[in-house]
Amino acid sequence: xxxxxxxxxxxxxxxxxxxxxxxxxxxxxxxxxxxxxxxxxxxxxxxxxxxxxxxxxxxxxxxxxxxxxxxxxxxxxxxxxxxxxxxxxxxxxxxxxxxxxxxxxxxxxxxxxxxxxxxxxxxxxxxxxxxxxxxxxxxxxxxxxxxxxxxxxxxxxx
Numbered sequence: 001x002x003x004x005x006x007x008x009x010x011x012x013x014x015x016x017x018x019x020x021x022x023x024x025x026x027x028x029x030x031x032x033x034x035x036x037x038x039x040x041x042x043x044x045x046x047x048x049x050x051x052x053x054x055x056x057x058x059x060x061x062x063x064x065x066x067x068x069x070x071x072x073x074x075x076x077x078x079x080x081x082x083x084x085x086x087x088x089x090x091x092x093x094x095x096x097x098x099x100x101x102x103x104x105x106x107x108x109x110x111x112x113x114x115x116x117x118x119x120x121x122x123x124x125x126x127x128x129x130x131x132x133x134x135x136x137x138x139x140x141x142x143x144x145x146x147x148x149x150x151x152x153x154x155x156x157x158x
Contacts, residue, residue, distance in 0.1 A: 001074055010071060012078045014060035021057045022083045025049045028090040029059065030115070031099065033067060043067055047079060059083070072102030080106065094118040120145065 001010040026049055033043045045062040060079050064071050080087060090111045093099045095118055103112050123141075124131065131138050149157065 001078075010062060010064045010074060012060060012062040012075060012082070014079075014082055015058070018057070018059045019083060021049070021051070022059045022086065025051050025057055026059065026083065026086060026088055028092070029088045030092045032094065032115075033064070033096075045075060067096070067098055069098045069101040069105075072099050073106055076102055076106040095122070 001008070001012070003009045028049060030048050031045070033045045040063065042063045042065065045064055046058065047060045049057045049059055051057055060082065062075050062078075064075060087107050088110050090113060091103060091107065092113045092115050093103070095114050100112060103110060131141070
């Protein structure tokens with residue numbers, strides 16, 4: 001993907017085998033970007049899934065120039081095209097609004113979920129003082145969120 005001056009703006013690639021993996025295991029994706037951790041100070045975007053044996057599968061990745069909705073739209077369009085037009089059923093991301101907008105525009109039938117790790121991290125960051133002064137609260141919180149019951153299990157237990 002190049003800009004108006006024909007300079008490289010974004011680069012997407014995938015391995016040949018990822019097309020086969022995606023056809024079989026591409027119903028649920030995890031999409032994440034890591035920021036400025038490479039020699040070019042570009043965000044690195046990774047699109048992954050899990051095999052039936054619990055192995056991580058890399059479906060595609062990209063170096064992107066920015067983390068705007070337009071760039072994410074471009075990336076999702078290129079990804080879907082490279083995967084033969086198949087849209088995932090579910091995608092898991094952090095709570096980035098630019099990603100959310102791109103997913104809604106390019107994959108409107110795909111269910112978007114927030115990453116559990118990011119949800120818990122935000123909870124700890126926003127409630128650090130509360131966790132610090134209430135002995136046992138972090139353990140109780142972890143138990144509740146990691147071992148929550150569905151409604152029927154709860155009713156049966158009580």
